[in-house]
Amino acid sequence: MTLTNHRILLRSRPTGIPYPDDFVSDTEATRRPAKDEVLLETLYLSIDPAMRSWMSENPGYQRAVPLGDVMRGGGIGRVLESRSSDYQPGELVQARLGWQTHPTLPARYLQKLDMAKGDALAWIGPLGLSGVTAYFGMRDIGELTPGDRVLVSGAAGGVGQIAAQIARFEACHVTGIAGGTEKCAYLANELRLDAVIDYKAESDLPAAIGRACPDGIDVYFDNVGGPTLDAALLHLRPQARVVLCGRISQVAADPPYGIRNLGQVLTRRARMQGFQVFSYHDRYEEARTWLAARHQQGQLHQRLHILDGLHHAPEALGMLFRGENNGKLVVRVG
Amino acid sequence: MTLTNHRILLRSRPTGIPYPDDFVSDTEATRRPAKDEVLLETLYLSIDPAMRSWMSENPGYQRAVPLGDVMRGGGIGRVLESRSSDYQPGELVQARLGWQTHPTLPARYLQKLDMAKGDALAWIGPLGLSGVTAYFGMRDIGELTPGDRVLVSGAAGGVGQIAAQIARFEACHVTGIAGGTEKCAYLANELRLDAVIDYKAESDLPAAIGRACPDGIDVYFDNVGGPTLDAALLHLRPQARVVLCGRISQVAADPPYGIRNLGQVLTRRARMQGFQVFSYHDRYEEARTWLAARHQQGQLHQRLHILDGLHHAPEALGMLFRGENNGKLVVRVG
Numbered sequence A, B: 001m002t003l004t005n006h007r008i009l010l011r012s013r014p015t016g017i018p019y020p021d022d023f024v025s026d027t028e029a030t031r032r033p034a035k036d037e038v039l040l041e042t043l044y045l046s047i048d049p050a051m052r053s054w055m056s057e058n059p060g061y062q063r064a065v066p067l068g069d070v071m072r073g074g075g076i077g078r079v080l081e082s083r084s085s086d087y088q089p090g091e092l093v094q095a096r097l098g099w100q101t102h103p104t105l106p107a108r109y110l111q112k113l114d115m116a117k118g119d120a121l122a123w124i125g126p127l128g129l130s131g132v133t134a135y136f137g138m139r140d141i142g143e144l145t146p147g148d149r150v151l152v153s154g155a156a157g158g159v160g161q162i163a164a165q166i167a168r169f170e171a172c173h174v175t176g177i178a179g180g181t182e183k184c185a186y187l188a189n190e191l192r193l194d195a196v197i198d199y200k201a202e203s204d205l206p207a208a209i210g211r212a213c214p215d216g217i218d219v220y221f222d223n224v225g226g227p228t229l230d231a232a233l234l235h236l237r238p239q240a241r242v243v244l245c246g247r248i249s250q251v252a253a254d255p256p257y258g259i260r261n262l263g264q265v266l267t268r269r270a271r272m273q274g275f276q277v278f279s280y281h282d283r284y285e286e287a288r289t290w291l292a293a294r295h296q297q298g299q300l301h302q303r304l305h306i307l308d309g310l311h312h313a314p315e316a317l318g319m320l321f322r323g324e325n326n327g328k329l330v331v332r333v334g
Helices: A050-054 A120-124 A129-141 A158-169 A181-190 A205-212 A226-233 A263-267 A277-296 A310-322 B050-054 B120-124 B129-141 B158-169 B181-190 B205-212 B226-233 B263-267 B277-296 B310-322
Strands: A004-010 A023-029 A037-046 A075-082 A092-095 A104-106 A149-153 A173-178 A195-198 A217-222 A236-244 A271-274 A304-308 A328-332 B004-010 B023-029 B037-046 B075-082 B092-095 B104-106 B149-153 B173-178 B195-198 B217-222 B236-244 B271-274 B304-308 B328-332
Touching: A004 A310, A023 A310, A037 A092, A037 A120, A037 A310, A050 A310, A075 A120, A092 A120, A129 A158, A129 A217, A129 A236, A129 A277, A149 A158, A149 A226, A158 A173, A158 A217, A158 A277, A158 A328, A173 A181, A173 A205, A181 A195, A195 A205, A205 A226, A217 A226, A226 A236, A236 A263, A263 B271, A271 B263, A304 A310, A310 A328, B004 B310, B023 B310, B037 B092, B037 B120, B037 B310, B050 B310, B075 B120, B092 B120, B129 B158, B129 B217, B129 B236, B129 B277, B149 B158, B149 B226, B158 B173, B158 B217, B158 B277, B158 B328, B173 B181, B173 B205, B181 B195, B195 B205, B205 B226, B217 B226, B226 B236, B236 B263, B304 B310, B310 B328
Parallel strands: A149 A173, A149 A217, A173 A195, A217 A236, A236 A271, A304 A328, B149 B173, B149 B217, B173 B195, B217 B236, B236 B271, B304 B328
Antiparallel strands: A004 A023, A037 A075, A037 A104, A037 A328, A075 A092, A271 B271, B004 B023, B037 B075, B037 B104, B037 B328, B075 B092
């Protein structure tokens, strides 16, 4: 049986938000695995803000995706054929599968899913890299302490949902910022955050943050950057920690928004720190054990926004930057 | 003998750079010390950027100087009359003497100078609060490591001179930014920094920093904020530390300059941290022992810019914000 590998290739480097025209699709015959390689069927692909940076000439970290190459992306796959003694057909793995239906990859690039921790949807969701990012960002960079006043932007997104819940587990007062009534209702009613701000409905975001966080902010977990970050800085408590995790609002901003309230970082003796989850590679297992325990007890939730079919991947990326997703964005391929 | 206490009072709250008109002078008879008080003769007053914030309605930290009160300021004084068993006439002390020639203060507000560490000029200079600020900022906040590439702005100022030299002691590659050829010549020839940037002579500051720091920056010690900070962010190395010590360029900026390059803090996994020396009060002795040892060996220098007479204090503060001082600004009173 010869399978066809449907692929989506990067055609052009976007300025601002990526559009479907930046990609082109093709097909090829699947490549049979060589020694120590595995042929996979892609089941799910995760759509994440960091992917935008890989499309640029100079991502700042990691390597740019070369034009004409399969778009890079992580996901969950099933082993179809293996020439590695470590993998058997039918096993589920996670890897940087790329935007393709049937990748053939070196076995050393794969990680077997521990099904005792959760199923495939758990692994693309709360146990995936966005959950792990939230774990290290909130705990290690944010130095979360029980009782802290915590503000999370992009709180309905892939990382934000988990970050907000981690703070809830530590008995913190948690305020989430999101755009639109549906996302905010989810945060208030299902994730049970203490306060919610719909930034699209607020003409004065600094004042809205002041009302939601009258005692100020000990930890600000920032997924968006720009004016939301600037507004949050006005409410820092002494020795506050600002976790710079993402800046999705600035993808299409040229020039970038100018942050005017950095003086607050000085007067409040606060700390702003950027991080990337890859720095914590050696400790992923710790995070997944912690997240899986709470997920299996039904305490940790993550709403997924699932699009069906590989051909939706290019538009999914644009949705992410326009805030059109309701939950962590996933493309179901298999 | 009745002495006259010449005083300078805060008359109005400045917008932007303080002017002599913001102050008014008067005289009063000195007050004889009550029990546990000391009458002092002011010898030197230190003129520091932080004083501007105390003149505002909401300093952000510490208490505002009330209108009509003696302007707050630290310095060195000599005991004239004591009703405290801890102090004898003739002894030298440091304290927040205020802008006055003959303050009477509670003994518990004074700290006796350890003359074994240095004389009065050493105590107003490298052993004073600006030296102590540089010590904790560079070592604790900057986590200075031998061999680091270090950039210091305001490098010819009170804190900057010491910060740059601390980095030199740790075998770091040190670049100083200052305004004007005279300050830059001092940094290059007397403090022997590895590279010097005269920001007033550069039309493209980011490019100038790139030339001076071709391998990037591990520690940026920022005394100025604004466009200099923004330019430095473009050259951060992975896991760089940005020490937010001061933002003298922003005193008269309304609105404040908008920082556009914060994305570099995220992609470089860098840290920006604000601090104030008062947080380290319990460890001042550690810093002074370290600084005094190097000062006495002739390794640690600090150029002072001394103005003679209390009546120069108001104009001195303006000079500081216009960058007209050559070295740490001091008013000699006694």
